[in-house]
Amino acid sequence: MTIDVSIIIVNYNTYDLVLQCIESVLKHTKNITFEIIVVDNNSPNRNIEQLNLIYPQVTLVLNENNSGFGIANNIGNKVAKGQFIFLLNSDTIVIDNSIYVLYKFMVENKNAGACGGNLCDIDLEPATSFTRFMPSLLSDIDYLFFNILSKLIYGNNINYCYDKLPIKINGNISGADLMISKKLFDELGGFDENFFMYYEETDLLFRVRQKNYETFIVPKSKIIHLEGASEAVKEIKLDWTYESKKKYYLKNKTKIGLIVSDFIFYLTILQRLFVFKLIGKKEKFNYWLIFYHWFRRK
Structure with missing residues (x-):
């Protein structure tokens, strides 16, 4: 059977969140064939080993080390059979048919190298989904002056898309919900494994654009991201x-x-x-x- 989308979820001590995420995927994802791959990064809490008792259809990969986000996704990609891979954080909840929306956009737009949807918090309020600029002197100065440049150029669509139609993004897209063709991901060699955590998706998108592909936010796709903006800084x-x-x-x-x-x-x-x-x-x-x-x- 042809698989449209391989959904890869990386786990590190978030077993309950993984269950919630999988349940939301199974409940809301229609019109496509998909598989779910969970890669556990050697969590100290071994509840994850019970996952297949609840969801036998999920492919569970037990990594022997805590290798970080990028390597874990690369491991998941090695067993993925889908035309597209969808990187989904364990602390997300899929609402509506959001994964299909992203898949349909990618199929219909051959120039799209990767895309993501709008992220929102548990109250469905807008959350950071992307940035308008890649890391640079421009982005640093913009942030220093409270994003005034972004606001002048893009209005309200600074890190959340309030438009109805997809928008092209030249900045970063959150790795919490990122879709890319498996073929392109393989051509790029996946994530650079020198990054343990953070900036790995930034580097990936940089390389996607070097291949002359474009990247987009598709606002019709909306996913809850439970990571709170007020979370304590560690x-x-x-x-x-x-x-x-x-x-x-x-x-x-x-x-x-x-x-x-x-x-x-x-x-x-x-x-x-x-x-x-x-x-x-x-x-x-x-x-x-x-x-x-x-x-x-x-």
Whole structure:
């Protein structure tokens, strides 16, 4: 049987979320043939080994190491049989027939190298789904000035698409719900396995565009992403993010670009601390204070 979409879900200690995610996929996905592949990154909690007792149709791959997001998806891709692969975070809930919507768009638009949908929180409020610029001096300056450039060019469609029709994106698309043809993914060699976590999808999309494909957000596809914007900042995640940022810049840009980017980000931290102290936003001030202490340590 021909499989249209291989849905790859990476798990690390999120067993209950994986069950919820799979249930939503099975409930809402119509009009296509699909398979679900779960790759476990050697979770300390071994509940994942019970997965096939509940969902015997799911392909479960037990990785012997916690290899990170990119490698785990590459492992899932090795057993995937679909025409397209759909990277889906374990902390997502599919609503409506969103996977089919993305599949249909990819089939009908041969110039599309990859696409994603709109992400929203549990209350169906807009969540960050993409960025308008790839990591660069332009994106750093835009962020320093509270995304004023993005707002002037793109209006409200800065990181969530409020339009009804798909829009072309030259920035990053969230790896929480990313669809790409298996053929192209294989041609690119999958994710660069030097990235443990973060920036791996940024690097992938950079290479997709180097192949002269375009990337899109399809707003009719809407998926809940449970990762909260108010989630506490952990220094280990900041470390992972920075290490991946450094790898991305040294691979795709320049060392000088990295130094300038770091300097602008430090200015951003100081600016945010000053502004939020001035207007009495204690929670946001404390949020940026974590970045300040982390940056000084680095």
